[in-house]
Amino acid sequence: MSDFTVEADWSPHLAVDGGVVDIIVTVTSSAGGAPAAQGAAPSVAQVIMVDCSGSMAGREIEEAKRATNAAIDALRDGVRFAVIAGTERAQAAFPVNQTLVPANDRTRREAKQAVRTMRAGGGTAIGQWLTLARHLFQADPAEIRHAILLTDGANGEARGTLARVLEECAGAFVCDSRGVGSGWVATELRAIASALLGTADALADSGDLATEFRSMIEAQMGKVVADVGLRLWTPAGADVRAVKQVFPEVVDLTTRRTEVNARSGDYPLGAWGAESRDYHVSLSVPGAKPLETRAVLRAGVVARDGTPLAEQKLVTATWTEDIEQSTKVNPRVAQYLGQTELDEAIQEAVAARKAGDTERATAKFGRAAKLAHETGRVGTLKLIEKAVEVVDAPSGTVKLRTTGGVSRDEEMLEARSQKTARVGRGTKES
CATH class of the missing domain: 2.60.40.3670 (Immunoglobulin-like)
Structure with missing residues (x-):
């Protein structure tokens, strides 16, 4: 054991x-x-996918490059890695021969030099980025395979392409997806994280990317099983x-x-x-x-x-x-059931907004506000309050702020709603 x-x-x-x-x-x-049965800590491989589409031009591409360099610095010696520059096609920014190389002082320096040359231009084909990552991982014997995917826009591939690619990639590697800027789509970030057992999130300020990338890499460096x-x-x-x-x-x-x-x-x-x-x-x-x-x-x-x-x-x-x-109902079970229902209510609310069903969207946002209040999800309630006008959280009374499409605050809420609060084990029946 x-x-x-x-x-x-x-x-x-x-x-x-x-x-x-x-x-x-x-x-x-x-x-x-x-574990003693496994001996030494498992080997690790890391791929970093950076959106280099035209919409990343300016501050966002510079912050993305800074974040990628921070991630490279956080890799421990021996971790095999690569960097993908993603546009309407996937290109290996480092190394250019589409393999993974072990991290050391020389390869980190060379990788950061390659990152500095990345430029914004072109479209967004997330499925191709993931396919190249899968190719890189499958050619490597690492036991732990982790990827980071950063995008600022919606996937531009034909309908169904991303879902098919995610099915092909499932089990091949874990992927944390992140959105930055204003064009990302929460349902796509969550689909990637769900299929590839990773996390999904979005950052309001691209200046936070370096800290976020470093944190994700450090978390992987702590994996030992x-x-x-x-x-x-x-x-x-x-x-x-x-x-x-x-x-x-x-x-x-x-x-x-x-x-x-x-x-x-x-x-x-x-x-x-x-x-x-x-x-x-x-x-x-x-x-x-x-x-x-x-x-x-x-x-x-x-x-x-x-x-x-x-x-x-x-x-x-x-x-x-x-x-x-x-x-x-066991109190701990009840709390988690409420948090799961909260996540589902938010997803349904945003989906209703996208479909133009304001009546259903209002009802679901109201249910989400009520559940966030009941389950103590203070952070989520604050996000709901940005997305809609919460008249009374305990009763679930809300008003939509606009009659148009889905706002950035609503997308941010959907991207983060799957994060839960820990329910303690003080009242257990086991």
């Missing part, structure tokens, strides 16, 4: 005719070093309805299951350092006799080859005819 632990919070009583069990699974790694999986076992008759990461941000893993056997499946969690993440597992469970207690879930974490990294956590339920007991 390694330095991983698995804990769970749930409501232990279920109605005799069955129903849904919602469980928050907390995975924690102290990650003082790689590659390709961790969440292994879930369920008994006969139980079905997994959904599996989502709910902290530090919402990532839907439901469709990412790899079958292990008839009752078990693995869900990809990416690489880990010293950190803790929370996952929502929703199960549909059949009925049973009153006072009967059964196992409904075993949750564990495994390495790429299936080696267990922690003791499994057993989750049981007791069937009851007591309605008060069977309808009671």
Whole structure:
């Protein structure tokens, strides 16, 4: 076993005719070093994709180059890396032979010289940038593969191209997507992060890019365990309805299951350092006799080859005819369900705005304001207040600020709504 632990919070009583069990699974790694079974820390590869389209001209391209240099400086010796200049095509800015090279004093200096020559011009074809990144990673043996993608505009490729490319890239590398300037699209940033198990965000000021890039690289340099999986076992008759990461941000893993056997499946969690993440597992469970207690879930974490990294956590339920007991929701579960619903409400609100449905948009923004208030998401509520006029958050009363298209504040809200607040384990029933 390694330095991983698995804990769970749930409501232990279920109605005799069955129903849904919602469980928050907390995975924690102290990650003082790689697991003994794996020996030395895993090898790392890094690709930095920089939007060099015409709209980046001026301050933004200069700040993007400064940020890329900061990222290069943050790479530890030996990490293999490359820089892609993205326009309507993908070009390897460094090295030019489309390979990854190990970071050292010489290659860092050469890379920064190449970055200085990057110029803004042309269009935006994000799918091509990702395809080149996949090519670079697939030709390299690194165990941890991480990319940063920066864009200031909407993808200009044919409809469906980006979705197809993301499907091809899934599992090949992790990608953090960032927007800067005024032309990026939140749904595209989130789609990239969701498919590639990364994070999505947008920066109002390009002057913050260097700090952001450095932070993302430093986070990767702290990863010491590659390709961790969440292994879930369920008994006969139980079905997994959904599996989502709910902290530090919402990532839907439901469709990412790899079958292990008839009752078990693995869900990809990416690489880990010293950190803790929370996952929502929703199960549909059949009925049973009153006072009967059964196992409904075993949750564990495994390495790429299936080696267990922690003791499994057993989750049981007791069937009851007591309605008060069977309808009671664990407070921690309730808080995370509210935060997940908040993220969904914001996405639906912005989608309604894009479709011109102001009535639905108002209702969804109102629901989002109410949920942000109830779940203590102060930062998200502030973003909602920038996007719409919040008349009364507790009741969910809001007014749209404009009757036109989606504002930049609404896009920013959508880009950041998946970030969640940690719910403590003070009230647990495990």
